[in-house]
Amino acid sequence: MSTRDTQAIQELKSAIAAGKNWYVALLEAIRVWNSPEDDYQGRHYRYLVDNEAFDWLVLAERLCEELDGFIPEKERIDLLFFDIPPAELSRDEFKNMIGALKYEAHLNYFYGIIVERFLVLAVTEEIRKEKRVLGLTGDNRVVDEAYQRIYGANQLALLKLFRKERHYPQPRSISLSELNQFTYWLFKHRVRRHDKSCVASDTKKALTKLREILDLKTRSLCLSRELSIEL
Numbered sequence: 001m002s003t004r005d006t007q008a009i010q011e012l013k014s015a016i017a018a019g020k021n022w023y024v025a026l027l028e029a030i031r032v033w034n035s036p037e038d039d040y041q042g043r044h045y046r047y048l049v050d051n052e053a054f055d056w057l058v059l060a061e062r063l064c065e066e067l068d069g070f071i072p073e074k075e076r077i078d079l080l081f082f083d084i085p086p087a088e089l090s091r092d093e094f095k096n097m098i099g100a101l102k103y104e105a106h107l108n109y110f111y112g113i114i115v116e117r118f119l120v121l122a123v124t125e126e127i128r129k130e131k132r133v134l135g136l137t138g139d140n141r142v143v144d145e146a147y148q149r150i151y152g153a154n155q156l157a158l159l160k161l162f163r164k165e166r167h168y169p170q171p172r173s174i175s176l177s178e179l180n181q182f183t184y185w186l187f188k189h190r191v192r193r194h195d196k197s198c199v200a201s202d203t204k205k206a207l208t209k210l211r212e213i214l215d216l217k218t219r220s221l222c223l224s225r226e227l228s229i230e231l
Contacts, residue, residue: 001038008032009066022071023079023086027097030059038062046177049184053112054105056098057083111203112187113180118213119206120146150202151189158186 008029015025036048040062047059061080064071078084095103123146128139144154151158162185163170174182191199 002034004032004034005038008034009063012063013066013070016067016070021087022067022075024097026060026063027089027094029063030056031097031099031102033059033063040065044177046180048105049109049113049180052105053109053180053184054102055109055113055180056102056106108184112184115203115206115210116183116187116190118210119150119202122205122209123150125209151186152193158182158189162186 011032012025012029015028016022033047036051037044037046039045045058045062046055047062048054057080064076064080067076072086075086079086089097098106120143124142127142127145127149131137131139131142144156147153147155147158153161159174159182160170162168162182165185166181168178190202194202
């Protein structure tokens with residue numbers, strides 16, 4: 001751990017002990033944090049994909065490991081598992097707290113990894129609907145068809161090409177870290193392959209699916225809380 005990272009953790013704890021909102025203090029610590037990856041208590045944390053895409057929630061999880069007893073457990077779970085922060089911040093406030101460079105890298109992660117995954121989901125569901133209309137029930141190759149439609153090749157072929165370019169081994173399994181790298185590579189592959197109007201249309205489709213899922217998750221979470229209060 002770098003000196004700057006150690007300083008970030010110390011300042012985080014001091015700020016919370018002095019009464020600052022823990023979420024605000026956490027974001028300010030993220031701004032100071034320097035390392036793109038880290039090992040802590042037997043786990044490897046990777047915060048930056050391809051030196052461009054910043055997963056701030058993974059860093060938030062790492063920093064929360066330093067805050068046992070400092071923060072409410074329910075608020076920690078809501079943030080890390082449901083992406084529900086304990087304090088509402090505007091986009092500009094969030095950007096200022098984590099810093100402009102990290103915010104730009106956060107947008108790379110959001111559009112290049114999260115939104116990209118929702119594009120695959122959206123196209124997969126489109127293909128399933130098309131098949132149902134035609135009376136076809138087989139679902140075996142739907143995901144591959146989605147990859148073919150979006151990227152021009154099936155998932156396995158693309159993964160092999162990605163690993164070949166990176167000089168990675170070709171095991172049968174894939175880690176979460178490599179999956180993030182692969183997804184970001186797919187995003188860049190799609191942008192290179194299609195014109196701007198097609199890229200914009202695909203992004204809009206993915207964002208629509210993302211909002212749909214988030215709305216469902218929010219309604220489900222609210223219902224769960226209401227039932228818990230009644231019980």
